[in-house]
Amino acid sequence: MGHKIRVEVNGRVVEREVEAHTLLVHFLREDLALTGTNVGCETSLCGSCTVWMDGEAVKSCTQLAVQADGTTVTTIEGMRTGDEMHPMQQAFWEEHGLQCGYCTPGMIMATSALLKHNSNPSEGEIREALKGNVCRCTGYHNIVKAVQRAAQGGS
Amino acid sequence: MFLNPFEYHRAGSPQEALDLLNRHEGAKLIAGGHSLLPLMKQQLAQPTALIDIGRLAELSGVEKQGDSLRIGALTCHAELASSGMLATHCPILAEAAAKVADPQVRNKGTLGGNIAHADPASDLPAVLVATGATLDLMSPQGVRQVRAVDFFVGLLETDLAENELITAIHVPVLGQGSGSCYLKAEHPASGYAVCGAAVVVELGADGNAAAIRLSFNGLATTPVQCFPVVGALTGTDLADEAIDTAVNSLLSVEDPLGDIYASGEYRVQLAKVYCRRALKIARDRARG
Structure with a gap:
């Protein structure tokens, strides 16, 4: 059964239906094509999947996409301002x-x-x-x- | 690593969480998910449904209630580490929370989730035992209280029943004349405690130790208290030599845990070193 989620990702509100077992990192990479966030160890040790959720750094391999419903997520793609790097x-x-x-x-x-x-x-x-x-x-x-x-x- | 399919339900209240838990056989509660999701990836846990309690604001935060602090089970490690209330009234818990894993994990992992998972290498169970904490466990029948020392019953095993939810953790206020310290030898890769020592010392008006509580993680499947050391040092002025002698001669653990990284014998040796150091730091903090 799919779950409808609404997440603000890099300033853009997106609504998608996700499976309960979809990890946030897979949602970002595969549903939203934001492949800047990498998948490393997948065990919450290596940190390569770090994104911000409501402004705080979290490991997106250890969050479900459904847990991100209603939150604001920032990925590496959302860091620059126009052509200016962060x-x-x-x-x-x-x-x-x-x-x-x-x-x-x-x-x-x-x-x-x-x-x-x-x-x-x-x-x-x-x-x-x-x-x-x-x-x-x-x-x-x-x-x-x-x-x-x-x-x-x-x- | 992908997770096996499961149902997902978000609870709007603790009562609804219990109701959902009751209606779904094989369901588990999820808060931060930092203990449960790794287990599910390894297929060590395969719940049929997850009941998300992560947004129950009433289960989060630290408040003073008389001579103890009530800590909501959903309070995350980062909040514990930066809590002014804990810094003043139970600094050892803030000190230990700041040592859990890394900043990202501390932003999501919760105190309730940590203790429900009951990993013998986790930092917080031993600290709760040393502080004399009590837990509120809520079920459809009401709330019962369990002492932390009775809550941890084995490897990843607790007294929490399948229809129960941890709602709060109560820790006694550590007042004037008390000092505490948590130190650990941490695994260089995982950050888990190979061995950790939690020490609370209360000095009497004469400056001698009126009460001492010790608890260790990493030595056995549940936190280990070392009463012979406590007995030898209670009533003394906690001189360095007395601490060294008591710990070296009396700290022992029957059949300690061992693994490929650290043998049981080595862990007991680490426990002695960290116990001596933590006792001296706690003593000095108690003296102010």
Whole structure:
């Protein structure tokens, strides 16, 4: 039996019918073609599927699409403003905060959520906040530098 | 990993949740889903229906009721970690909640879900036992109260009946002269506790330990209390040497849990180290 859900995704209200067992990440990728959100471990450990739900970072592989009914979801595709990258995206670009890039969307969603709560985190706080995001290229050093750059307003 | 099909119902009230649970054999409650969905992906749980209680606002939040705090079962770990009420009146629970998994999981995972799952490597069960918490379990027959220490009965097994719902957790206010600490040796990949020590110390007017409560996770299928250590240290001034001697000689666990990552013997050794450290920190916090 399908369930009708209404979700605001990246500023656009979408209504779709989903199966109860559809995960949020599959809804985003397959129903809405928002493939920027990646699927990694699928066990809520790696963080590559991180999106915002009502403004907070969550792992979309461990949420049902039906649980997102009535919420506001932001994915990596919703981060830029027009042609302008989000300051965190720009900072990852400037600091070369990615290697293969697979973890990057989740990293950007997690770290930009951190800055909403803590606008000037220490290196330790950044690393602690990245506990739920794994970079298998082990490129953490530049990721941390990117977050520091974004926190300093991109300078 | 895909989930097997199931029915989904969203409850509009705790009563409706119980009613739905009663009407659907094989149904499970879901809140944050961060314990249940991973189990379902592994096919370790295959509920026929999920009853979503995640939006029942009346089951969320922290409030002071006399000399205890009432914590709604749906309060998520991030809220516990940042709660001013907990920081003041039961800091060990905020300290432990801040150590659960990672920020994304803490934004969704709930206290009630965590304890209903009863993972022996989870941080919060041992903390609830050490604080002397009591749980409200609601069924169609009414609400019964169970002490946290009696609630955890085995590996992923609790006293919660199939027709019951955890609505609230009550923790006693830790007042003047008390100090607490939760420390864990965490698994580097999963963040779960290989072994964790929860300590509450209450100092008397003379500065000596009037009451001590210890509880460990990761050592057995349910939180372990170590009464010989408590007995040896109660009434003393909790000097470093006394703590070291009591813990080293008296902390023991019969048939401790062991796995590929950490043997039982190693876990008991970790428990001694973290117990000594946590006792000293709790003592210093109690002294202010």
